[in-house]
Amino acid sequence: MTGKTDAPADAPRCSYCGEPFPSERLRALHRGLEHYDSLGDDERAAYEDAYHSETEDIRSFRLRALVVLVALYFGFLMTYAVVAV
Ligand SMILES: [Zn+2]
Helix, strand or coil, X not given: CCCCCCCCCCCCECCCCCCEXXXXXXXXXHHHHHCHHHCCHHHHHHHXXXXXXXXXXXXXXXXXXXXXXXXXXXXXXXXXXXXXX
């Protein structure tokens, strides 16, 4: 079967629709979102693990984005304070 993307032959594929994924985690997420009703217990557990680690990644990204914004804000504030005297 040829996918619409040029994924490598050994890419993890969805066992329900054959879609290729760059990682096991993304495949587990896809199965949970698209085929949740037909999943077995193991696959549901894999989906939940992948879902939780994804949530963790997003939280850590938000935190880093917030730190960058705060640093930029104070950087501009200090520059303004120095330049606009
Ligand atoms: Zn699928």
